[in-house]
Amino acid sequence: MASLHELPALAAQARGVIIDIAASDVGCHIGGSLSVIDILLYALNRYQADEHNCVVLSKGHAAAALYSALYVLGYSDTNPAEHYGRSDSLLTGHPNHKIPHIRFSTGSLGHGIGYAAGWALAQRQLKSNGIAVAIGGDGELQEGLCWEVLQVLSAQEIGNLVYVIDNNGAQNDGYVRDISPIADIKARFASYRMDVVEIDGHDFRQLEQAFSARQNRGLVIIANTVKGKGIAELEGNPSCHYAKLKLHQAIKWKRRLADAVR
Numbered sequence: 001m002a003s004l005h006e007l008p009a010l011a012a013q014a015r016g017v018i019i020d021i022a023a024s025d026v027g028c029h030i031g032g033s034l035s036v037i038d039i040l041l042y043a044l045n046r047y048q049a050d051e052h053n054c055v056v057l058s059k060g061h062a063a064a065a066l067y068s069a070l071y072v073l074g075y076s077d078t079n080p081a082e083h084y085g086r087s088d089s090l091l092t093g094h095p096n097h098k099i100p101h102i103r104f105s106t107g108s109l110g111h112g113i114g115y116a117a118g119w120a121l122a123q124r125q126l127k128s129n130g131i132a133v134a135i136g137g138d139g140e141l142q143e144g145l146c147w148e149v150l151q152v153l154s155a156q157e158i159g160n161l162v163y164v165i166d167n168n169g170a171q172n173d174g175y176v177r178d179i180s181p182i183a184d185i186k187a188r189f190a191s192y193r194m195d196v197v198e199i200d201g202h203d204f205r206q207l208e209q210a211f212s213a214r215q216n217r218g219l220v221i222i223a224n225t226v227k228g229k230g231i232a233e234l235e236g237n238p239s240c241h242y243a244k245l246k247l248h249q250a251i252k253w254k255r256r257l258a259d260a261v262r
Contacts, residue, residue, distance in 0.1 A: 002045050002073065007204045010072045011038050015230045016254045017068040017081050019245065026085035027244030028093070031234060033065035035168040035201075035225040036135060040069040042207040043133045043164070048075065052130030054103050054119040058112020059137040059166060060094040066102070067091055075101045110143030112136060113163060117149050120161040131214075132161045139171030142180045150192040153218050162211060162219045163194070166201065168227040170238035189220040201225040230257055 002010060014037050022030040040057065047053040057066045067080035076099075083089040090099050094107030104115045116134035123130030140146065153161060165185075169176055182188060189196045197213055199206040201223025210221045227241075228234025231253050234243075245253075 001049065004204055004208060007038075007041055007045065011041055012230075012257045012260065014041060014065070014068040014072045015257050017071060017079065018064050019231075019250045019253050019257075020079075020081035021064045021068070021084045022243055023245040023247055023250035024081065024084060025244075026093075027242060028064040028084065029061040029241060030064070030243045030245075031170065031227040031237070031240035032059060032137065032166065032168065033062045033068075034229045034231065034234070035227050036062050036137075036166040037065045037069060038202050038204065038229075039135055039164055039166060039207065039223055039225070040065055041073065042204055042211070043135065043162075044069050044073055044075070046211065047131060047133055048073070048101060050130070052123055052128045053132070054116060054130070055133045056104055056106065056112045056116045056119075056135065057095055058106055058116070058134050059109065059140050060106035060112065062137075062166075063091075063093055063095050066095055067099075070101055109137075109140045110145035113146055113149045116161060116163075117153055117158060120158050121156060124158065124160060130160065133164065134161065135164045135166060137171075138165055138167045138169065138176050138182075138185075139179075141165070141182060141185075150189070150194070153194070154192045157193075157217075159216045159218055162214060162221060164201075164221045164223055166225055167222050168225045170227045170236070170241070172238075172241050174238050185222060189222075192218075194218045194220045196220045196222065198222040198224065202229060230260075 116132040120132035234240040
């Protein structure tokens with residue numbers, strides 16, 4: 001398990017892998033992968049080693065981030081940039097449960113929170129202390145299934161679940177605020193009898209404090225993030241939702257990431 005002080009360097013390394021994936025022949029969902037990587041690194045680092053826990057990437061199009069996080073944390077010895085998207089590879093564009101340490105295949109938006117809820121309920125019935133962590137996105141909240149699962153969480157009083165929203169403000173077609181805004185999102189989550197905290201999703205200390213705040217009820221962490229985080233040319237721009245980079249771009253941006261953590 002990496003220390004809190006080690007996570008920023010691992011995040012820079014993971015972002016470099018994501019950039020390499022985006023510079024491949026197939027490209028990837030780079031914007032959302034760069035926004036969610038810090039959340040994924042923290043959650044996997046804290047919970048993945050215990051088989052009773054489960055970390056689910058519900059916004060499955062950010063699979064490049066999941067593969068990169070598993071790689072830099074040592075759960076995989078294969079650099080995903082060398083195999084992502086190839087016809088003979090398990091490293092598909094959405095998380096693949098055939099890959100070690102990935103419990104559920106996700107991709108259809110809204111389903112991951114349901115898988116996590118089922119896992120959490122099963123652990124409670126087994127009298128285990130297992131925790132389920134579902135990582136979704138603010139655009140994904142347009143799927144009604146997300147809110148249906150919250151009704152079940154409330155009705156069944158499933159408290160061993162953390163739902164993290166990668167709140168980067170953008171989706172495939174533009175800004176969330178212009179497409180389907182959610183008014184007073186904190187109050188809406190709280191209405192399902194969930195504890196709700198709002199943080200900077202790129203600050204590992206704030207992530208630590210938020211996850212540690214979990215009590216007996218389900219916890220929602222609204223993690224405010226920046227789409228394309230770490231690459232100034234991409235930050236906050238919905239057009240970076242999916243991209244195939246030129247090699248010279250990838251080299252320049254990776255060098256900049258390395259310089260930032262020195």
